[in-house]
Amino acid sequence: MYRGSYRPYVSPLDPCPPMRVKKFVLPPPIFMDFQPPDLEQVSPREALMIGTLWPLLADEFYREEGIS
């Protein structure tokens, strides 16, 4: 949802097995000039887990995604 990707140039002479798609993060705040009022909220306990009260602002980065 908050990700972009592109296909970098891959040479037939690359020494390593190529990564054909590179992904990057498009973090939620860049789509929001001002936070709109009355956004959906999660419970305080869940907010502690994800880092924010508003799930729309959580982009949930995991190392398994292969973004680097």
Add this chain to the structure above:
Amino acid sequence: MWVYEKKLLYPVEVGECNPKLARYLMEQYGGADGELAAALRYMNQRYTVPTKVIGVLNDIATEEFSHLEMLATMIYKLTKDATPEQLVEAGLGAHFANHGHSLFYENAAGVPWTASYIQSKGDPIADLYEDIAAEEKARATYQWLIDISDDVLINDSLRFLRERENIHSLRFRESVEILKDERDRKKIF
């Protein structure tokens, strides 16, 4: 101004998947005696050297930028497809923590490039002797890089780059000789 040609000065081919070599090559990318330091040093000194040797500094600075581009190509090819784990294994964990997969002007030990690597003294002999020393140090660095690299294709490019340092050194020495000729010259303006 410059005219850019979208090709490398000399072909860069990488034979083996060896991200560790990328770390060592960074010494010539962003190190004290590397191509960036050389290019910026000459490009800046050229304004305040005698007219006869301005062109030497300008041309060599330009060539150093093309060498920088070759080094960048080698480092990029060796690191672009490595996983974070492979980069850590190659000794590039600290680099990855700060820069991800991107290149940065720092030496093999991860020390960022600084302008204090170069000097501009405003004295033609002092500046040209610094330039000669810089070329000899870059030549030596290439020797040590060739010594620790098993990649014959990379070594081919490194040998080319090393030989260029010899030529540049000679051109700077010739520049000193040109300036020595000015001694006691009776000029009529």
